[in-house]
Amino acid sequence: MTRIFSGIQPSGELHVGNYLGAVQNWVRLQSEHDSLFCVVDLHAITQPYEPANLASLTMDMAVSLYAAGLDPDKCIVFVQSHVAEHNELNWLLTSVTPLGELERQTQFKDKAQRNESVPAGLLAYPILQAADVLLYKASLVPVGEDQVQHLELMREIARRWNARFGAGFFPEPQALLTKARRVLGLDGKAKMSKSLGNTIGLFESPEAIWEKLRPAATDPARKTRKDPGTPEICNIFTLHQGFSPPDTVAEVAQNCRTAGWGCLDCKRVVADNMIATLTPLRERAAALKADAPGVMERLRAGAGKARALARRTIAEVRDRMGFLKGAED
Ligand code: SF4
Numbered sequence: 001m002t003r004i005f006s007g008i009q010p011s012g013e014l015h016v017g018n019y020l021g022a023v024q025n026w027v028r029l030q031s032e033h034d035s036l037f038c039v040v041d042l043h044a045i046t047q048p049y050e051p052a053n054l055a056s057l058t059m060d061m062a063v064s065l066y067a068a069g070l071d072p073d074k075c076i077v078f079v080q081s082h083v084a085e086h087n088e089l090n091w092l093l094t095s096v097t098p099l100g101e102l103e104r105q106t107q108f109k110d111k112a113q114r115n116e117s118v119p120a121g122l123l124a125y126p127i128l129q130a131a132d133v134l135l136y137k138a139s140l141v142p143v144g145e146d147q148v149q150h151l152e153l154m155r156e157i158a159r160r161w162n163a164r165f166g167a168g169f170f171p172e173p174q175a176l177l178t179k180a181r182r183v184l185g186l187d188g189k190a191k192m193s194k195s196l197g198n199t200i201g202l203f204e205s206p207e208a209i210w211e212k213l214r215p216a217a218t219d220p221a222r223k224t225r226k227d228p229g230t231p232e233i234c235n236i237f238t239l240h241q242g243f244s245p246p247d248t249v250a251e252v253a254q255n256c257r258t259a260g261w262g263c264l265d266c267k268r269v270v271a272d273n274m275i276a277t278l279t280p281l282r283e284r285a286a287a288l289k290a291d292a293p294g295v296m297e298r299l300r301a302g303a304g305k306a307r308a309l310a311r312r313t314i315a316e317v318r319d320r321m322g323f324l325k326g327a328e329d
Helices: 018-027 051-068 086-092 099-103 106-114 120-134 146-166 206-213 235-241 246-257 263-289 292-321
Strands: 003-008 033-040 075-079 141-143 174-177
Touching: 003 018, 003 120, 018 033, 018 051, 018 141, 018 235, 033 206, 051 263, 051 292, 075 292, 086 120, 086 292, 099 106, 099 120, 106 120, 106 146, 106 174, 120 146, 141 146, 146 292, 174 206, 174 235, 206 263, 235 246, 235 263, 246 263, 263 292
Parallel strands: 003 033, 003 141, 033 075, 141 174
Antiparallel strands: none
8 A cells, every 4th residue: 555644734723725625635545545644743833833832733733633534543643743753864864955955945935035034944844844754655745736846855855865875765755636625715815824814614613604604705706696707716616616516516606607696695505515514523523622631642642653663764764874773762
C-alpha cells in the first residue's frame, strides 16, 4: 500500500473551507493508503502566535480531525512535536539544502514581505516539510496547487541527500492532487480563513449556519430575482458541490442560469444539505470534547506508531551519515 503523509496547522476547530479543501479527502484516502495525518504545531510557530493558546488550538484540531472521520484504526493521527525525530531529520536535511532554493520559494517571499523581522524558521519551513514526509518515506503527499513548489523542493532535498548518502534511500514524494475545492469565505472574495473572519465552523449549530449563509456573497450579476447568474463564479455553488447530491447540483446550476429561483432559495437548500452532513460530525465533536483524556490517549497511541516508524528511518540516516553509534538514545 502506498504511504501518504499530510499535515494541517493547529488553527483550532476546522471550518468548512479546510474540510472541503483537504480533510474530506483525507477521510477517503485513509481507506486507500497507508496514511499519516499530522497536526503541524512546529510549523505553526514560524508565524507570530500566542503560546498560551497553542495547546488548546492543537487539541481542537485533533478533535476536529477525529470528528470529521479520521479513524485511528485506519490511519495514524498525531501531533508533530510529539515525535522528536521530525526536528532531528529537519536539521540533518538542512545540511544538504541550498540556501538559494529556499529563498526562491514564493510562499517565503510573500510571508517575508509581511513580517518586519523574518525568522529563519520561515525560510527553513520547506525543510521541515521535507522532514515530515521523508521521515516516513511517504511517496505521496495530498496537496493543493499552492503547495506544489514546496513539493518540488522536497524532491530536490531527497535527491541531494540520496546522492550524497544513499542512492534510492528516500523516495521522491509525488503530489497527490486531489479534487479538493477552493472554498471562498462568506465575503466571496478571499479564501475562507479564520484570520479573515469569513468562515463557517464545521461544528456550528444549524441556526448559526443559516445566519451566516443568509447574507453571504453570491454572483453580483444577480441583482434582482429575475437576473440570471453564473453558478461557476458563485461560492454558494461551490458549497453545493461539496454538500449537495449531484442531482441537486445540476438543478442549482439550471435554476441559477435561468433565474428559476432566488439566491435565498438556493442558500436554503445548501444550508439544509450542510446541516444534514455536518450534524453527525458536530455530535461526534461534542462527545470527543467531553472526553479530553480519551483524545489524549488516541494522540499518544498515534505518536507511538509514528515514532516507531520515524526511529527506523533516523537510525539508518544516522548510520549513513556516519555518526558515532552506541551511546545515543
Ligand atoms: S442562485 Fe445560487 S449559485 Fe446562483 S448566484 Fe444565487 S446563490 Fe449563487
